[in-house]
Structure formats: C-alpha cells, structure tokens
Amino acid sequence: xxxxxxxxxxxxxxxxxxxxxxxxxxxxxxxxxxxxxxxxxxxxxxxxxxxxxxxxxxxxxxxxxxxxxxxxxxxxxxxxxxxxxxxxxxxxxxxxxxxxxxxxxxxxxxxxxxxxxxxxxxxxxxxxxxxxxxxxxxxxxxxxxxxxxxxxxxxxxxxxxxxxxxxxxxxxxxxxxxxxxxxxxxxxxxxxxxxxxxxxxxxxxxxxxxxxxxxxxxxxxxxxxxxxxxxxxxxxxxxxxxxxxxxxxxxxxxx
Amino acid sequence: xxxxxxxxxxxxxxxxxxxxxxxxxxxxxxxxxxxxxxxxxxxxxxxxxxxxxxxxxxxxxxxxxxxxxxxxxxxxxxxxxxxxxxxxxxxxxxxxxxxxxxxxxxxxxxxxxxxxxxxxxxxxxxxxxxxxxxxxxxxxxxxxxxxxxxxxxxxxxxxxxxxxxxxxxxxxxxxxxxxxxxxxxxxxxxxxxxxxxxxxxxxxxxxxxxxxxxxxxxxxxxxxxxxxxxxxxxxxxxxxxxxxxx
Numbered sequence: 495x496x497x498x499x500x501x502x503x504x505x506x507x508x509x510x511x512x513x514x515x516x517x518x519x520x521x522x523x524x525x526x527x528x529x530x531x532x533x534x535x536x537x538x539x540x541x542x543x544x545x546x547x548x549x550x551x552x553x554x555x556x557x558x559x560x561x562x563x564x565x566x567x568x569x570x571x572x573x574x575x576x577x578x579x580x581x582x583x584x585x586x587x588x589x590x591x592x593x594x595x596x597x598x599x600x601x602x603x604x605x606x607x608x609x610x611x612x613x614x615x616x617x618x619x620x621x622x623x624x625x626x627x628x629x630x631x632x633x634x635x636x637x638x639x640x641x642x643x644x645x646x647x648x649x650x651x652x653x654x655x656x657x658x659x660x661x662x663x664x665x666x667x668x669x670x671x672x673x674x675x676x677x678x679x680x681x682x683x684x685x686x687x688x689x690x691x692x693x694x695x696x697x698x699x700x701x702x703x704x705x706x707x708x709x710x711x712x713x714x715x716x717x718x719x720x721x722x723x724x725x726x727x728x729x730x731x732x733x734x735x736x737x738x739x740x741x742x743x744x745x746x747x748x749x
Numbered sequence: 750x751x752x753x754x755x756x757x758x759x760x761x762x763x764x765x766x767x768x769x770x771x772x773x774x775x776x777x778x779x780x781x782x783x784x785x786x787x788x789x790x791x792x793x794x795x796x797x798x799x800x801x802x803x804x805x806x807x808x809x810x811x812x813x814x815x816x817x818x819x820x821x822x823x824x825x826x827x828x829x830x831x832x833x834x835x836x837x838x839x840x841x842x843x844x845x846x847x848x849x850x851x852x853x854x855x856x857x858x859x860x861x862x863x864x865x866x867x868x869x870x871x872x873x874x875x876x877x878x879x880x881x882x883x884x885x886x887x888x889x890x891x892x893x894x895x896x897x898x899x900x901x902x903x904x905x906x907x908x909x910x911x912x913x914x915x916x917x918x919x920x921x922x923x924x925x926x927x928x929x930x931x932x933x934x935x936x937x938x939x940x941x942x943x944x945x946x947x948x949x950x951x952x953x954x955x956x957x958x959x960x961x962x963x964x965x966x967x968x969x970x971x972x973x974x975x976x977x978x979x980x981x982x983x984x985x986x987x988x989x990x991x992x993x994x995x
Contacts, residue, residue: 640827642823642825642827643827643829645802645821645823646821646823646827647844648802649800649801649802649819649820649821650840650841650844650845650893651844652844656844660829660840660843660844661829664829664831667831741831742830742831742873742875743830743831744830
C-alpha cells in the first residue's frame with residue numbers, strides 16, 4: 495500500500511541505532527542493568543509473560559476506546575449545543591476549560607470512590623481527559639463556516655437542522671479530525687491514570703511491577719503503550735484518508 | 750414591461766457611515782440591469798439589499814410578483830467541497846424538499862446542461878478550473894428555476910478568455926429563461942456587453958450618475974466587442990466616470 499512506501503526511513507534508522515546502542519551500553523555495563531534492562535531482556539520478559547501482557551493491553555485499549563467513544567458522542571453533541579446557543583456556551587464552556595486544567599491523576603482517586611474499582615473508573619478517566627479537545631475543535635469547526643455559504647443557506651431558507659447537517663458539520667469535519675488526533679493520545683493517558691488507582695490493564699501492571707522492582711515489566715508495558723498509541727493514530731489516519739477519498743472535506747487542511 | 754422590484758428612498762447605514770442615501774430603482778421584468786461603480790461605492794450593498802441579505806435602514810422595497818423566486822451568485826463560486834458537481838447543483842432543490850430525489854436529479858442535470866457541464870457531474874469542485882466552478886455556481890443558481898438572478902462580480906476572478914466566454918453564455922441563458930438579472934461589476938466593458946441598462950454609481954452615497962440604455966443593432970456575440978455601437982456606449986460611460994471620479 496501507499497502508506498508503506500512512505501514509512502519514515504530516517505526515523506526507522508535512528509530507532510534501530512538507538513536500540514543497538516542501548517543494548518551495547520548495557521552489555522558493556524556502561525549503565526546499570528538493574529535500572530535499565532536491555533532491550534533483549536525486555537523482549538524476553540514480554541515473551542515470557544505474553545498472556546498477561548496481551549490481556550492487560552486489551553483491557554487498557556478497551557478502556558481508552560470506550561472513553562474516547564463517549565467523548566466523541568458527548569463532545570460533538572455539546573459543541574453543537576454550544577454553537578446553537580450562545581448562552582449555554584457562555585454558561586458552561588468556561589467551566590469545561592477550568593475543569594480540564596485539573597490533572598487527571600489528581601481526580602482519579604475521587605473517581606474510584608464514585609465508580610469503584612475496575613473498568614468504569616478507567617472509562618470515566620479516559621472520557622474526562624479526552625472530551626475537551628473534541629468540544630473545542632468541533633466548536634471551532636462549526637463556527638468557521640464562510641459567511642457567503644451561510645448566506646447561501648439563508649437565501650434558500652434552510653432550516654437550522656439542514657444548515658447543521660448539510661453545511662456546518664461537513665465544514666467542521668477537518669477540525670473534528672484534528673481534535674480526534676489529540677484526544678486519542680489523551681484517552682490512553684486517562685485510562686492509565688484510571689488504572690493506577692482502580693486496577694486492571696497496563697496501568698495496574700506498571701504499578702505492581704514498580705512495587706516489586708520489576709523494571710523490565712515496566713519497560714515492556716511502556717513499549718506496549720507506545721505501540722497502542724501508534725496503532726490507534728495510524729488507524730485514525732487511514733480512516734481519514736479513506737473518508738477524504740470519498741468526500742473531500744475541507745481540502746485546504748492537510749492530513 | 751412590468752416592474753418586478755421597486756426600491757423607494759432606500760437608505761443604508763453601517764453604524765454612522767451612510768453607504769446609500771435615498772436610492773430609487775425599478776427592475777423591469779426580463780431586464781438585464783448592470784450596477785457599475787468603483788470599489789466601495791455601495792453597489793454590492795445595494796445588490797444584497799435587493800436580494801434580502803441586508804435590511805435597509807429606511808425606505809421601502811416592494812415586490813410586484815406573485816412569488817419571489819430569486820437566486821444569488823457570489824464573487825467566488827462557493828461550492829461545497831464535499832459535494833460532487835451534481836450534488837452542489839441539487840442543493841437548493843434538496844433544501845426546498847418539494848420534489849422527489851429523481852426529479853431533483855433531473856432538474857439539476859438540466860441546469861448543468863445549460864452550462865455545458867453534464868460530463869463533469871460526478872467531479873468534486875477541487876478537480877475543476879475556476880471558470881468551471883463558476884459555471885457550476887450558476888447552474889446551482891438556475892436549478893430551482895428562479896425568475897430573478899442577483900450576481901455580485903461573478904467573473905472578476907476569471908481570466909479574460911474565460912470571462913468573455915462566460916459573459917456570452919450568461920447573456921444567452923438569461924434570454925432563454927427570460928430572467929431578470931441584477932449584475933454588479935466594476936468593468937464598464939463587461940457592463941456594456943451584458944446589460945440592457947447600465948446604472949453608474951457615484952463613489953459615495955450611492956447616487957446614480959448615469960442611466961444608460963444599451964441597444965445594439967447586432968446580437969451579443971464576440972464580434973460585438975469590436976463594433977462602434979459597443980464603443981460609443983463605453984465612451985459615454987467612461988466620460989461620465991472620469992468626470993466624476995478625477
């Protein structure tokens with residue numbers, strides 16, 4: 495496929511060189527192995543605990559995506575509401591801005607109290623951190639419709655709903671996509687923060703490995719988290735390309 | 750000829766600035782009227798008032814038709830990038846939602862036929878040239894069969910060859926469909942080629958300096974651009990222009 499050809503070769507080279515250097519540094523004892531396990535050790539740990547890692551990976555992925563899904567539904571709905579009512583926007587949006595400045599890691603303990611141990615807390619944590627970029631970007635997109643296009647719809651006496659679905663939402667698509675790109679990463683952060691306190695997934699795995707001084711497990715989990723973020727982003731980008739191919743929304747915005 | 754739209758003592762202010770001061774104007778049925786003037790003279794504002802996009806500060810605007818079937822063509826084509834050519838042209842019909850999907854498509858197809866673009870129906874706007882985009886924009890304006898067409902410098906962004914072709918095509922279309930047109934432009938050559946009547950506006954206050962009826966002894970083809978008829982009209986307009994603006 496086309497995207498395979500476009501793999502960033504320099505980045506791939508520096509990644510490989512970095513891993514080799516790291517491996518060598520541990521092998522020649524330039525850095526202490528008990529603090530920085532070698533890549534080969536991490537791979538071995540991953541292989542040995544394959545089932546645990548896969549289970550934890552899937553749990554975290556599930557929590558992140560569930561939170562992100564809620565963010566998409568509620569974020570877009572709220573943005574539409576705000577774009578229709580200036581009053582609601584002024585009444586609610588400042589608090590949303592304020593709320594998102596509180597670190598999720600500080601809110602997480604509260605969430606455990608309200609939602610208990612396990613998945614619900616994780617989903618809510620992922621939801622809380624990932625909704626704001628979607629609200630903000632969708633709102634920006636909905637309000638960026640060029641004036642002549644709005645006037646065109648006015649001249650045709652389009653109803654507010656027709657205006658929303660035939661003009662505003664399609665115009666907002668590139669902004670919504672930009673918001674999604676940010677939110678996907680944030681949802682994973684939120685899920686991990688939730689798992690630290692509520693258990694389950696890679697978050698809990700990292701936490702318990704920390705108490706047992708199993709740094710190799712921590713590194714393995716981190717590698718998997720990076721992989722998760724990358725996979726989600728790639729999936730999003732490919733879907734975006736597919737959408738653009740069928741319906742060229744906002745062509746002036748790249749990727 | 751019957752009057753379709755009548756403006757009486759129209760005044761328009763933006764904050765403290767008076768753009769139009771007591772404008773009186775009649776648009777006749779089937780007439781091609783051109784509003785000519787320098788940038789900032791208020792010709793676009795006047796057009797937007799007539800189209801209902803702005804409200805006058807004072808004065809009356811009366812329609813003498815049973816139903817107000819109008820369409821507006823902007824300076825830019827203003828096509829929706831995510832809709833194909835046919836879907837863009839269908840937009841007004843879709844919003845009206847009076848016809849079945851099939852009838853809407855047929856009417857849109859017919860409108861595209863008028864601007865010779867039927868073979869581009871499934872293209873997206875970014876795949877078209879500037880002139881083609883403007884033709885789609887005109888087809889969209891025509892798709893809901895308007896009686897009056899308002900146009901705000903629609904050809905000003907096009908190259909000369911394309912512009913000449915579009916002018917000819919527009920004039921033919923308007924005659925076929927018996928449209929009344931109000932066409933804003935800053936080119937006396939464009940105004941004199943297209944219009945039955947040219948109204949020259951003053952730089953300030955929106956007064957009409959000249960109300961020039963344009964009559965030719967030959968059809969409006971490219972050869973007209975070389976004819977003495979055409980040039981005598983332009984000379985008259987230019988004289989009035991330089992008299993008032995220099």
